[in-house]
Amino acid sequence: MLRQFGRTAVVGLLCLIFLMISAPAFAQNGSLVAFVNNSGQLIISSADGGYRWIVTNPGETLVPQVGYTWSPSGNQLFFAVNAYGTTSLRFANPGSQAAYEAAQISGGSLSGGAWTPDGRGIVFSDGSTIRLLGTDSSLTDLVSGQAGARVFSPYADDRPNLPGADVFSADGRYLFYQQGDGRYAVAALDGSSAFPLPGSNEANVRESGLWSNVAPFVAYWGYEGNSILSATNAANGQTVTLDSGRAAPITPIVWRPNSTQLLYRDATGYVRAADLSCLNAGCASNPLDSGVEVLPPTATEITTDGATLYYQDGTNLMAVGLNCIDAANCAGSAVMLAGNAAPGSLISVGGPTLAFYWLCRQPE
Numbered sequence: 001m002l003r004q005f006g007r008t009a010v011v012g013l014l015c016l017i018f019l020m021i022s023a024p025a026f027a028q029n030g031s032l033v034a035f036v037n038n039s040g041q042l043i044i045s046s047a048d049g050g051y052r053w054i055v056t057n058p059g060e061t062l063v064p065q066v067g068y069t070w071s072p073s074g075n076q077l078f079f080a081v082n083a084y085g086t087t088s089l090r091f092a093n094p095g096s097q098a099a100y101e102a103a104q105i106s107g108g109s110l111s112g113g114a115w116t117p118d119g120r121g122i123v124f125s126d127g128s129t130i131r132l133l134g135t136d137s138s139l140t141d142l143v144s145g146q147a148g149a150r151v152f153s154p155y156a157d158d159r160p161n162l163p164g165a166d167v168f169s170a171d172g173r174y175l176f177y178q179q180g181d182g183r184y185a186v187a188a189l190d191g192s193s194a195f196p197l198p199g200s201n202e203a204n205v206r207e208s209g210l211w212s213n214v215a216p217f218v219a220y221w222g223y224e225g226n227s228i229l230s231a232t233n234a235a236n237g238q239t240v241t242l243d244s245g246r247a248a249p250i251t252p253i254v255w256r257p258n259s260t261q262l263l264y265r266d267a268t269g270y271v272r273a274a275d276l277s278c279l280n281a282g283c284a285s286n287p288l289d290s291g292v293e294v295l296p297p298t299a300t301e302i303t304t305d306g307a308t309l310y311y312q313d314g315t316n317l318m319a320v321g322l323n324c325i326d327a328a329n330c331a332g333s334a335v336m337l338a339g340n341a342a343p344g345s346l347i348s349v350g351g352p353t354l355a356f357y358w359l360c361r362q363p364e
Contacts, residue, residue: 032094034068034077042068042079044094055092055099056081063087066113066124067155076135078113078122089124091135102137112151114167123167123175125151130177132189143187143194148180152209166209169216174234176209176218184208184220186234198230198241199223207251215260217279219252229264229288233279240276242266242288256322257306264288269297273325294330295320310337317341 031047034055042055042062060081062068068079077092086106092099105126112124121134123142130143130151143149152167167176175187182200187193199222201208208220216234221227229250230241244250244267253263253271260277272291278284295302295311299318302311310319317338324330 032074034070036062044077044092051094053094053097055079063110065110065155066153069113069115069122069154071115071119072117073119076119078115080110080113089122089133100137102135103133103139109148109150111153112167114152114154117168117170117172123151125149125177130175130187142175142189142191143177143185146179150178152176166211169211169218169234170213171216174216174218176211176220176234178202184222186218186232188234193234193237195237197232198239199228207253210252210255210262212255212260212262214258215277215280217255217260217262217276219255219262219264221249221251223247231262231276231279231288236280238279238282240279240283240286240288242286253302254304256325257304261325262288263294263302263309264291266291271295271299271302292325292328292330294325295334296331312341312343315339315341315343 032044033047034042034044037043040061041058044053044055045051060083063080063082066080068077070077075093075095077094079090079092081088081090086104087110088101089103089105090099090101109127110124113122115122116132121132123130123132128147128149129141130146130149132140132142168174173189175189177185177187179185179196184197184199184201185195186197197220201222210219211217217231218234219231221229226246227244227249228241229252230239232239242250246267250267251265253265255262256273261273261275263271263273265271271294273294274287274291276287278287295309296313298313299311302309304310304322308319308321310317312318316336318334319337320330320334324333
């Protein structure tokens, strides 16, 4: 996935370059893409163009706060439309070309649309109650009495390259959301616990609500006078917080896959890594105070394929193996993959292929 950018003052052409990282790529047969046409209708089409289904009816418009989102298996699409003064929440099955209304919501401030990891339904907020809407049209209240509560909306996601950025913990047992007072909170889906978290921020702010894939640990940032960075074990409430001492954000970047090691940006701009496994029982000291230096302050647009970090440094596209953290020698291990990358490019890694924008000059 590549983000579309506005005009740049640099004289040149934006060229798309694909850099092969390892041996050959494989296309997934039967891939489907959902999009909105010029008439505002939701369309599902196959990657080869052989299949096309107009999902919504003429005159129906998508609800922009929720939009549409594929299920984890990719065999169903959730979407929300404005219909006769209410919001119609629907599921579409491309295999049978059938769509049905699972619920109608009147009034309120709608947010969410994130699928549960097991694909049994989606979570949304009507502005006061956070609910689970099952594909069987069942409605279950998860968090109630929360005026102004909001849930992260995948449709508004500008961070598709960040593993773990989601509403749910990897095991599907815990929910990350925002209270009406602007504070984040976590809640167990079985109702056993719910508690607010340090700091307040916006609901869909980039680089917040990052979950480890091996533990119910969520990382987020916000403000308590200064900007702060925190990580919480949603199962027991254990939390560590790093205070920046300033207003500029300090943010989580990504959890190292299959670990409890968090990569984050500190108050000086450096990207560091810290093992937060102590959140399981209580931390004697704050691991965020002594993280291992990984990337320089100039590193931007950071992503990973699980083994390697990819990032921009100025106009250079760089890479460094995550095992450099264990050896504490990341500064001397980075290699340049390409130069002249367009500033602010979103770097996307798909299998063995890396995609990014490249600035090439017009011939004189």
